[in-house]
Amino acid sequence: MTGIRGTLRRTRWRIGAAAGVVTALATGFALATTGTAQAAAGCQVTYAVGGQWQGGFSANVTVKNLGDAVNGWRLTWTFPSGQRVTQAWNATVTASGADVTATDVGYNAVIATNATASFGFNGSWSGTNTAPTSFALNGVACTGATAPPPTTPPPTTPPPATDAMTAVAAMQPGWNLGNSLDAVGPDETAWGNPRITPELLDNVRAQGFKSIRIPVTWSAHTGGAPNHTIAAAYLNRVKEVVDWALADGFYVMINIHHDSWQWINTMPTDRAGVLTKYNAIWTQLATTFRGSSPKLVFESVNEPQFTGSSGDAQNATLLNELNTSFHRIVRASGGNNANRLLVLPTLHTSSEQARLDELRSTFTALNDPFLIATVHFYGYWPFSVNVAGGTRFDATVQKDLTDSFDRVHDTFVARGIPVIIGEYGLLGFDRHTGTIQQGEKLKFFEFLGHYARSKKLTTMLWDNGQHFHRTGFTWQDPELFGQIKSSWTTRSGTASADQVFSARASAITSKTLTLNLNGTSFVGLRQGSTDLVRGTDYMVSGDQLTLTAAALTRLHGNRAYGVNATLHARFSAGVPWRINVVTYDRPVLADATGTTGAFALPAQFRGDQLATMEAKYADGSNAGPHNWTSYKEFDVTFAPDYAGNRIVLKPEFFAEVNDGAPVTLTFHFWSGERVTxxxxxxxxxVTGTAG
Incomplete structure (x- = not known):
């Protein structure tokens, strides 16, 4: 997959009243970190009493990482006056007498260099409330300075030579360095991403990823027949990036990527020419990397496809020939390639049963214990791109996922063959992650992570630059990544929606959401650091969470349009579920004129958000692209512009609208409002008329 998809786009993104004591401490510690050398370690802890009352107090603790990025923390201290923690947030806090231990809660486990992690708690005291002045992180006492790195390098743990299944399990989770070395163009910046740096890889590793897939497109960097020599500068650059990633401790996967649709797809009519070039490239790669760490993995080809073939039988024959030739070349090159893990894809990396069976036949014939199967997964297509009314993570979307993962598991994993989901995500994420509504996408990724774990599938997130910022080293959507990361180890509770709407034109009434406990138990509702009162602010009956009218009246405040308050439903495991309390009124649209190349209708959203759009002719037939459905594709045919107070109808929509035939559009909003x-x-x- 690629963010610049074009020809590849598939039809299948309390603070207390008084300021209290503040204690700042420099803390040295040792943690699992990343980097080519041993990690420098050190931190600063700020302990602040934000409010104090008779017998009670609240405090906030901030840990600033002064050393290399860390993943996983445990802070310990002893209360000097016998205080006790009664309630905590953003950390799991336990105590034995006056000794206290606070540990991360998964989604805040990573602390990058000079970044912070914070948590808070309420406590009790009697007599005095003296602040603790000594802390330890992960068992190492505070020293007040950055600890020097150890002189002994850490042991390496290459994959066991006889156990591909264990190695693939150790690769979980994985991340794709997409739209860089796979870019079709003169260099890795051709599709808009910056040059890859060691710092980028260091920071990706610090997020908790264990493996990295580095897609590589070779077509623009190879010479002519018969040798098809790879340009030395480009091959050296690929090796440089691979070596950085290996030094960081990653399992690394490289492949032949967009060549699959650039020239490999012509194999039905140019079998000899394609094989010659394909074999030449893999011969050079096998020679270049045969001495590399066993943690380097080769993938034969990305998303294999063939143009002009006679059908499934020929496709299967051609792909088997590519995979078999790849296997022969790598194994014959010797060195670490003799037992290197090799990844073989299905046709189109599809999880359809026929495609899985074809690949299994190849595995049977090769009879090699160091082989891995791979497929890709981008979800049920209407939901994945938001078309045909696919706005919600519903039973259909879930079944599409479970059916796919079940087939892959039963065909391969159950037979001892490991599987990597080499790319996963949502197709609508190609440009940004706003195509699918936030809460619905969070539910998708929560379930995907859970079900992949249950089926022992290693997953590699597709990221073409729309997720992890490659120079700022932050997540474009931290809430999304928090949910993804949590799903690697546990389940999270969710709800039927992440928004509660109240119309400003009407009296405020109670609102009910259905909780999806997902094996957890409901703990409570919180606004910031303040817990809402069960029985007064909300009620829970089974899986029904009801916010009372009185609580909503307080939360809505002056009832300005938009989000008036944010709550978090907390569960016994996983990340909290955010609930926005929103004031809205029915959106108002206005007349407009424009052209098929540039048309936007004025829109007063009045706090609401657009979910989807229908388009029909006067006779009731469907208008615009994908005319088998009245619901058009979000962000491809239309898009809301909230800052500009307008809805844009794109040229792609008008390209398939009949000239002179009026079209009625119905805009569906998340509040439930529909406006024509x-x-x-x-x-x-183009002329547009409201009403």
Whole structure:
């Protein structure tokens, strides 16, 4: 997959009243970190009493990482006056007498260099409330300085030579360095991403990823027949990046990537030419990397496909020939390649049963214990791109996922063959992650992580730059990554929605959400650091969570349009579920004129958010692209512009609208409101009418 998809786009993104004591401490510690050398370690802890009352107090603790990025922390201290922690947030806090231990809660386990992690608690005291002045992190006492790195390098743990299943399990979770070395163009910046740096890989490793897939497109960097020599500068650059990643401790996967649709796809009509070039590339790669760490993994080809073939039988024959030739070349090259883990894909990396069976036949014939199967997964297509009304993570979307993972597990994993989901995500994420509504996408990724774990599938997140910022080293959508990361180890509770709407034009009434406990138990509702009161602010009956009218009246405040308050439903495991309390009124649209190349209708959203759009002609037939459905594709045919107070109808929509045939648009909003609008195209001119 690629963010610049074009030809590849598939039809299948309390603070207390008084300021209290503040104690700042420099703390040395040793943690699992990343880097080519041993990690420097050190931190600063700020302990602040934010409010104190008779017998009780609240405190906040901030840990600033002064050393290399860390993943996983445990802070310990002893209360000098016998205080006790009664309630905590953003950390799990336990105590034995006056000795206290606070540990991360998964989603805040990573602390990058000079970044912080914070948690808070309420406590009790009697007599005095003296602040603790000594802390330890992960068992190492505070020293007040950055600890020097150890002189002994850490042991390496290459994959056991006889156990591919164990190695693939150790690769979980994985991340794709997409749209860089796989870019079709003169260099790795051709598709808009910056040059890869060691710092990028260090920071990816610090997020908790154990493996990295580095897609590589070779077509622009190979010479002519018969040798098809790879340009030395490019091959050296690929090796440089691979070596950085290996030094960071990653399992690393490299492949032949977009060549699959650039020239390998012509194999039905140019079998000899394609094989010659394909074999030449793998011969050079096998020679270059045969001395590399066993943690380097080769993938024969990305998303294999064939143009102009006679059908499934020929496709299977051609792919088997590629996979078999790849296997022969690598094994014959010697060195670590004799037992290197090799990844073989299905046709299109599809999880359809026929495609899985074809690949299994190849595995049977090769009879090699160091082989791995791979497929890709981007979800049920209407939901994945938000088309045909696929706005919600519903039973259909879930079944598509479970059916796919079940087939892969039963065909391979149950037979002792490990599987990597080499790419996963949502197709609508190609440009950004806003195509699918936030809460619905969070539920998708929560379930995907859980079900992949249950089926022993290693997953590699597709990231073409829309997720992890490659120079700022932050997540574009931290809430999304928090949910993904939590799903690697546990389940999280969710709910039927992450928004509660109250119309400003109406009286405020109670609102009910259905909780999806997912094996957890409901703990409570919190606004910031303040717990809402069960029985007064909300009620729980089975899986029904009801916010009372009185609580909503307080939360809505002056009832300005938009989000008035944010709550978090907390569960016994996983990340909290955010609930926005929103004031809205029915959106108002206005007349407009424009062209098929540039048309936008004025929109007063009035706190609401657009979910989808229908388009129909006067006779009731469907208008616009994908005319088998009235619901058009979000962000491809239309898109809300909240900052600009307008809804844009894109050229792709009008390209398939009949000239002179008025179209009625129905805009569906997340509040449940539906607003109609009419557009008429006359040549290149478009007229829009509200009402």
């Amino acid at each position: 609008y009419r557009v008429a195209r006359s040549g290149g001119t």
